[in-house]
Structures are given as structure tokens and as C-alpha cells.
Amino acid sequence: MTLGIVVSLFGLGTALVLLFTLAIYAVPFFVGLTVGMWAFETGAGVIGAVLIGLVTGVVALFAAQLVFASVRSLTLRAVIALLFAAPAxxxxxxxxxxxSALLVPSEVWRHLFAAIGGLVVGVSAAVQLAAFAGAGAQPRQATVGRPDAEFTEGVGPDQPRLPSPSTARLPAPSSGSRG
Known part of the structure; x- marks a missing residue:
């Protein structure tokens, strides 16, 4: 009895980890499966349909990431994220x-847990999309004013510069031996 519970909980945990990990791939998988089935029905054969479906799914994932990363409008990003989050x-x-049907006897609690799980998986898919796409954030370089900027502003290459107040001069080390 105890071994059955442990194995059930291990299986539940494994399935949930896989679900969270693979949530981002729900839409590309559906697109690839649909195109692959269409290719098979039009005579591409099993191998051709699998290859076409696989390529289409990968292209759909990378295209969505590219569009998500390049679009600056928060509304369009939300729509793209929703397109990935809803099927997930x-x-x-x-x-x-x-x-939960394996572990929870109440129908109401199963649906409640399923709704919470669906919400969490959908949010996870949207977060993964943003992470994979880099969220469109371009690395920004911080520009920090130099401490001697007021002294060197307008100074040409042939004019002497005033010493920078930021350079500390330490005394030279003594050459005598200690002992």
C-alpha cells in the first residue's frame, strides 16, 4: 500500500515537471501535427509527413519567439503570450x-485542482515564451559620467588636460627590507 502511494506521488511529480517543461511547446506541436497530418493526407508518406510536421513546429516556435522579442507593443505581446498560454x-x-483522479476522490476538488493546475501551466508557458524570446530586452549600456568630465569637455587633442581628481596617487613602496 505504501509503495503504491510513493510510486503514485513520484509519477504525479514527474508528470507535472514534464507538463511545466513542455507547456511552451503545445502550440508548435499542434501546428506541426496539423501540417504533418495534412501532408500525409496529400500523399507525402509517413516519413515526409513527420519531417514536414517537425520542421513546421520548430519554425512556428522560433517565429513566435522572434515576433514576441521584436514587438514593442505590450498589447501585441500579451496576445502572443495568450496564444501560447491558452492551449497550454x-x-x-x-x-x-x-x-488527480488517481488521488482525489471528490469530483469538485479534482476540478478545482485542475483549474489551478491549468492556470499555473498557462502562466508557465507565457513565462517560458518570454524567457526563450529574451523578452525583447536589448542589453543597455550604462553611461556614467567621468569625474573629470567637466575638466576635459571641449579640450582638443593638442591641449593639455587637467589631472583627474579621481586618480589617487599612492606613495611609492619603500625598498628597504623588513626583518
């Missing part, structure tokens, strides 16, 4: 509902 949330809802 539905998949998370059904996965948690199926897994």
Missing part, C-alpha cells in the same frame, strides 16, 4: 484532472 492551460487542466 487547457492541456494542463486536463493533465491535472486525469492525474
Amino acid at each position: 492551460a487547457v492541456a494542463g487542466y486536463h493533465a491535472v484532472l486525469g492525474i
